[in-house]
Amino acid sequence: MVKQKIGIIKIGGxxxxxxxxxxxxxxxxxSMEGLKVLVHGGGKRASKLSIDLGITPQMVHxxxxxxxxxxxxxxxxxxxxxxxxxxxxxxxxxxxALGLSGADANLIRALKRPASxxxxxxxxxxxxxxxxxxxxxxxxxxxxxxxxxxHDGRGQLLNTNADSIAADLAMGLSPLYEVKLVYCxxxxxxxxxxxxxxxVIPRIDPDHFKTLQKExxxxxxxIPKLFNSFRALQAGxxxxxxxxxxxxxxxxxxxxxxxx
Amino acid sequence: MVKQKIGIIKIGGxxxxxxxxxxxxxxxxxSMEGLKVLVHGGGKRASKLSIDLGITPQMVHxxxxxxxxxxxxxxxxxxxxxxxxxxxxxxxxxxxALGLSGADANLIRALKRPASxxxxxxxxxxxxxxxxxxxxxxxxxxxxxxxxxxHDGRGQLLNTNADSIAADLAMGLSPLYEVKLVYCxxxxxxxxxxxxxxxVIPRIDPDHFKTLQKExxxxxxxIPKLFNSFRALQAGxxxxxxxxxxxxxxxxxxxxxxxx
Numbered sequence: 001m002v003k004q005k006i007g008i009i010k011i012g013g014x015x016x017x018x019x020x021x022x023x024x025x026x027x028x029x030x031s032m033e034g035l036k037v038l039v040h041g042g043g044k045r046a047s048k049l050s051i052d053l054g055i056t057p058q059m060v061h062x063x064x065x066x067x068x069x070x071x072x073x074x075x076x077x078x079x080x081x082x083x084x085x086x087x088x089x090x091x092x093x094x095x096x097a098l099g100l101s102g103a104d105a106n107l108i109r110a111l112k113r114p115a116s117x118x119x120x121x122x123x124x125x126x127x128x129x130x131x132x133x134x135x136x137x138x139x140x141x142x143x144x145x146x147x148x149x150x151h152d153g154r155g156q157l158l159n160t161n162a163d164s165i166a167a168d169l170a171m172g173l174s175p176l177y178e179v180k181l182v183y184c185x186x187x188x189x190x191x192x193x194x195x196x197x198x199x200v201i202p203r204i205d206p207d208h209f210k211t212l213q214k215e216x217x218x219x220x221x222x223i224p225k226l227f228n229s230f231r232a233l234q235a236g237x238x239x240x241x242x243x244x245x246x247x248x249x250x251x252x253x254x255x256x257x258x259x260x
Numbered sequence: 261m262v263k264q265k266i267g268i269i270k271i272g273g274x275x276x277x278x279x280x281x282x283x284x285x286x287x288x289x290x291s292m293e294g295l296k297v298l299v300h301g302g303g304k305r306a307s308k309l310s311i312d313l314g315i316t317p318q319m320v321h322x323x324x325x326x327x328x329x330x331x332x333x334x335x336x337x338x339x340x341x342x343x344x345x346x347x348x349x350x351x352x353x354x355x356x357a358l359g360l361s362g363a364d365a366n367l368i369r370a371l372k373r374p375a376s377x378x379x380x381x382x383x384x385x386x387x388x389x390x391x392x393x394x395x396x397x398x399x400x401x402x403x404x405x406x407x408x409x410x411h412d413g414r415g416q417l418l419n420t421n422a423d424s425i426a427a428d429l430a431m432g433l434s435p436l437y438e439v440k441l442v443y444c445x446x447x448x449x450x451x452x453x454x455x456x457x458x459x460v461i462p463r464i465d466p467d468h469f470k471t472l473q474k475e476x477x478x479x480x481x482x483i484p485k486l487f488n489s490f491r492a493l494q495a496g497x498x499x500x501x502x503x504x505x506x507x508x509x510x511x512x513x514x515x516x517x518x519x520x
Contacts (some may be wrong), residue, residue: 072341076336077336077340080340085279087440091413092416097363098365105356136400137400140396154352208453
């Protein structure tokens with residue numbers, strides 16, 4: 001049986017803070033044909049709200065230490081402000097968006113990360129994606145829009161990295177669909193030289209990645225995206241790209257494709 | 261054709277601020293048999309967050325004047341914190357909850373209330389409920405959990421009273437289902453004397469309501485609930501109750517039934 005194609009698109013919270021970028025994204029995503037799922041972040045706004053409320057954000061290796069108060073903040077920002085802004089924006093452009101956290105319809109269950117030398121608090125690592133439940137929503141004509149929250153199935157919400165959620169959704173759907181995972185950001189792709197927007201690396205495989213890492217050519221924020229990309233490909237995801245939103249409409253002059 | 265039964269249950273935000281009340285609600289709602297939809301508020305927490313952020317909440321006749329900043333606040337509180345807390349809590353009790361705003365899947369479209377002597381700002385009055393879309397979700401086994409937000413279909417979220425949303429959902433579903441609408445709160449029902457929890461009025465019809473209003477026996481917060489109840493019954497909703505959560509499991513010793 002020929003599998004249906006699906007695109008899993010991840011955007012960073014930066015898109016929500018820049019009207020022009022957001023407009024470009026809306027057009028590109030709404031005009032994308034076929035099945036699609038959106039995953040979004042919102043970390044910058046969460047840190048801003050934390051500070052406004054007198055809570056100092058604590059980050060380790062780019063990950064938020066999430067105590068009960070910080071979980072309230074990210075829940076408000078990710079599932080509230082960011083998710084509903086995107087859903088209403090996409091609806092206004094004819095895309096039948098349906099906003100979700102992993103708790104909704106029990107679509108993404110996670111395990112609270114055990115405390116080791118670092119205790120991340122209420123942070124979860126994805127345990128199970130309900131691909132059948134997600135298929136039900138896709139078949140009904142909805143476009144799922146996921147924020148970066150999951151749950152443990154016993155009443156506890158968990159903060160979960162949006163890049164990881166995108167990879168886990170791609171992996172979970174790959175037995176049923178031909179999956180393309182796209183990490184969209186403000187740049188044209190992974191850059192060899194961050195100060196040169198033209199230095200896009202067209203193709204990265206694990207060996208190349210090791211070399212680039214040794215050279216210090218990969219920015220710290222890009223490393224988890226690349227690990228997630230390799231993880232997704234190893235689990236059967238068909239294609240992974242890192243690049244601009246123009247990728248969604250097939251009009252990107254440049255982008256980075258990740259290979260095994 | 262015999263219509264399937266459905267319960268539309270509305271709870272106030274006060275349930276979310278009281279662990280014991282919330283626990284009682286979870287048990288009652290999760291054990292309710294048949295199709296059900298939850299609608300929740302969150303106004304107290306929204307006012308608290310506003311104040312914490314240096315925004316003074318402005319209320320007229322119990323309704324929030326919603327400027328752009330206040331809309332961000334209610335979106336964070338209603339669709340974020342309140343909605344996802346309830347969804348995760350219900351999931352932990354075996355209820356397959358799916359959190360929604362009216363923008364999600366375009367389920368509730370509203371019209372921005374025109375400014376007259378009062379300009380409520382980004383506040384919407386329900387224009388259309390997509391009963392078929394909602395049926396799709398119900399038939400798939402999900403329990404919709406609505407927060408008090410709608411959209412205008414052109415990209416704008418709108419703050420919408422939760423009591424009204426519950427009535428509009430009940431009305432929208434009544435051609436397809438036998439609908440029971442229940443306004444749950446901390447008391448046993450509509451009280452003749454607010455200081456006497458035993459003074460529950462078992463039955464109110466429009467004439468009785470007028471008399472009670474003249475006598476000043478109805479609290480100001482209860483009046484819109486009663487107007488919404490009459491509106492729902494006139495539009496074909498089968499039953500409307502105001503009372504405690506024990507109503508959901510059929511174990512309330514007292515409650516108020518609204519009649520035409």
